Amino acid sequence: xxxxLAVIVRLGVIGAGLVAQVAHLPELAALDERFEVVAxxxxxxATARRVARRHGIARVYGEPEGAFGEVDAVLVCSPNATHAxxxxxxxxxxxxxxxxxxxxxxxxxxxxxxxxxxxxxxxVQVGYMKRFDxxxxxxxxxxxxxxxxxxxxxxxxxxxxxxxxxxxxxVDVRSDIVLGALxxxxxxxxxxxxxxxxxxxxxADAFACADAAGGTLELDDGARWTAVWLHIAGLGDFRERxxxxxxxxxxxxxxxxxxxxxxxxxYARSTGTAAGNETRTFRSWREAYRRQLEHFHAAITAGxxxxxxxxxxxxxxxxxxxxxx
Numbered sequence: 001x002x003x004x005l006a007v008i009v010r011l012g013v014i015g016a017g018l019v020a021q022v023a024h025l026p027e028l029a030a031l032d033e034r035f036e037v038v039a040x041x042x043x044x045x046a047t048a049r050r051v052a053r054r055h056g057i058a059r060v061y062g063e064p065e066g067a068f069g070e071v072d073a074v075l076v077c078s079p080n081a082t083h084a085x086x087x088x089x090x091x092x093x094x095x096x097x098x099x100x101x102x103x104x105x106x107x108x109x110x111x112x113x114x115x116x117x118x119x120x121x122x123x124v125q126v127g128y129m130k131r132f133d134x135x136x137x138x139x140x141x142x143x144x145x146x147x148x149x150x151x152x153x154x155x156x157x158x159x160x161x162x163x164x165x166x167x168x169x170x171v172d173v174r175s176d177i178v179l180g181a182l183x184x185x186x187x188x189x190x191x192x193x194x195x196x197x198x199x200x201x202x203x204a205d206a207f208a209c210a211d212a213a214g215g216t217l218e219l220d221d222g223a224r225w226t227a228v229w230l231h232i233a234g235l236g237d238f239r240e241r242x243x244x245x246x247x248x249x250x251x252x253x254x255x256x257x258x259x260x261x262x263x264x265x266x267y268a269r270s271t272g273t274a275a276g277n278e279t280r281t282f283r284s285w286r287e288a289y290r291r292q293l294e295h296f297h298a299a300i301t302a303g304x305x306x307x308x309x310x311x312x313x314x315x316x317x318x319x320x321x322x323x324x325x
Contacts (some may be wrong), residue, residue: 007301011035012067012235014086015077016042016051019100023129024075025055027290031235034297039067042078068093073123073300074099075088080175084109086225087124091116098296100127101187102179103313105319110314117310121298126304126313127294128187130255132291135265135284136188139244139253140195142269146247147196152185153243157235165171177213178324179317183227186316187308188242188253189225206323215323248272262287 011028013020028035041061042048048060061067066088068076073096076086084104090097091113103126104110116125128138172179193199199220206215214228238257243250249271256263267282298304 006034008032009034009073009297009300010038010071012039012041012064012068012071012074012095013037013057013081014041014064014074015079015082015100016040016044017077017079018050018259020075020077020185021051022251024077024293025051026074027287027293029055030290031293031297034294037222038070041067048170052116052257065089065093066069068095071092072097073097073296080180081105084206086112087113088116091120091124093121093177094122096123096296096300098123098125098127098293100128101313102183103310103317105175105179105317107318108311110317114310114314122307123296124168124310124313125296125299126187126308128184128308129258129263129288129292129310130184131288131308132189132295133265133284133288134286135253135267135282135293138267138284139251140191140244142251143192143195143244144246144248144251145197147219147221147244148247149223149245150189150192150219151243152189152225152227152236152238152241153230154181154185154228155230155232155235156181158231158233158237161169170285171210173208173210173213174180174324175230177210177231178208178320180226182213182227183316183320184258185227185229185239185242186319187312189227190312191318192242193219195324196221200225200319203323208324213324217323249277261289269303 012300028037028261039059040052040057041064042060076088077101083099087099094190172320201218204216204218211231217225238256242253251269254266264283264285270279299306
């Protein structure tokens with residue numbers, strides 16, 4: 001077990017697709033005092049070799065297990081359906097895991113991952129990078145006493161590869177849309193509800209197709225949460241928005257596209273005061289992907305409490321499975 005912050009974590013990256021190339025590998029290069037990427041695994045040999053050359057990665061493998069013998073941890077960026085077997089195999093090899101969302105596709109697999117993590121006494125962190133955005137942290141520090149309504153809204157112009165669909169391939173509604181995209185909104189709200197000590201009482205309704213997914217959930221304090229994800233082809237813009245309607249006003253978060261680095265996230269609060277309405281806006285420019293990796297390192301080397309552990313990922317998978325059974 002690694003003990004010191006001064007220790008560089010030897011990392012294997014599993015999957016050489018878009019999210020690894022655009023987000024994780026550039027940030028890992030900037031964190032070379034914490035991580036050394038020593039291996040890359042991907043079944044597409046040509047892509048793996050090309051990405052490895054670009055980032056100075058010495059060893060390339062066609063199968064994830066090839067990298068397991070020479071690393072302390074793995075970053076799983078492979079297609080959604082492969083997350084469970086790769087994570088379980090890594091835990092069996094005694095490795096820490098940062099796995100891109102979703103944790104897996106099946107609630108039973110989620111339970112197996114949590115049990116394997118506990119047996120191995122290793123970190124399994126789910127890649128909900130938005131939870132590490134300073135604007136989201138500002139929202140959590142500013143929560144009111146009472147929620148009236150929660151709303152999440154995401155619309156995407158059509159770049160689906162970050163959500164797990166193969167380029168040019170068919171969209172799998174459950175894997176790519178529900179568990180690949182809507183899961184981000186679910187976990188953002190989970191963080192808010194946990195901070196407010198509020199839970200989901202029941203699913204009132206839900207819908208899903210290739211271009212839309214969402215539903216209405218009743219909370220155990222009497223409030224409701226409405227969620228929607230939309231694919232709007234050719235729109236040329238992306239929006240992910242979380243809005244809390246509260247007893248003292250409105251709080252909102254708006255996120256940039258996940259494949260844009262160093263783009264601002266905006267937190268706005270409009271509340272009523274004795275002097276009238278007050279509006280405050282906070283813009284965050286710090287890269288959430290980098291902060292997520294820094295947190296993973298701290299959890300491994302310094303015993304920091306994992307902010308997005310496998311238990312949360314499992315709860316998200318179970319809730320979405322209930323919504324879209």
